[in-house]
Amino acid sequence: MDEAVEHILKRNLLSVTDSRRKILELFFNSQGALSHGDIEKKAGEKFDRVTIYRTLQAFLEKGIIHNIPTAENSVLYALCKDDCTEGHHHDNHVHFICNECGNTICLENVSIPSVKLPKGFISSQVDVVVSGVCKDCK
């Protein structure tokens, strides 16, 4: 795990520091997406708020994570798959937000349905967010 995390950081020309390693591990260890607040809590208050902002910003810019739009307009982040390249994401699955437990889950096996756009529109990314009740809360 540690090696994978370090490898990702190195590959993206980010120096390997405690906060980056820890935060990236959090993403790997959590099923779903994380909010800034989640990270603060789960990191055990260990890092400065500001460091978390900057770390997430760096990860976003490198394409390590992406953010997920939610209807409630909270800010969520999730790991990108390997084929995400800098500034260009292929986040090809559906996100599910459970209204009971509040978790956001990436449904890796549910692929994004194709959307027919009106003439003249060019699609570069499609985000699908389903909310409801997850299988654990049912």
Added chain:
Amino acid sequence: MDEAVEHILKRNLLSVTDSRRKILELFFNSQGALSHGDIEKKAGEKFDRVTIYRTLQAFLEKGIIHNIPTAENSVLYALCKDDCTEGHHHDNHVHFICNECGNTICLENVSIPSVKLPKGFISSQVDVVVSGVCKDCK
């Protein structure tokens, strides 16, 4: 126009005030969705920031507008169609964000594709946000 706006307010048991009338008109007059900031600007600095917050909140609660998830995590609002009822939205169309002009457009005629969820998941709402280039910017 004025009559339509007033009718909507009355139907939702909201008293007809300057700010509500004006803000609701803004939504009718704009093609796409509006952010809090857009409204402040377009209203000509006429209303208190707080009033705008409270007005949008009231409209949301009554189901007059809904908010749109965006990848950039800004908060956008758009008019609901007539079949939105209090606290329960049928926001059954795709939202399109143009990366060129930055506008968010409701594609009324593109319906939400159905999403097959894994066993145990219950869906109550599906949001689809497509980003790319709109027909005017192409």
Added chain:
DNA sequence: GTAACTGCAAAATATTTGCATCCTT
């Protein structure tokens, strides 16, 4: 050793709440 990263402080923004006053019904 140097460049990059962190943490603290503080600034800039954004959002919420309380309350007295004003407006709609």
Added chain:
DNA sequence: AAGGATGCAAATATTTTGCAGTTAC
């Protein structure tokens, strides 16, 4: 007249920025 809505002030919360000290390479 009564209840709701507004505007102001102020309390909170969120995000950004500057800078000195520390760490990775």
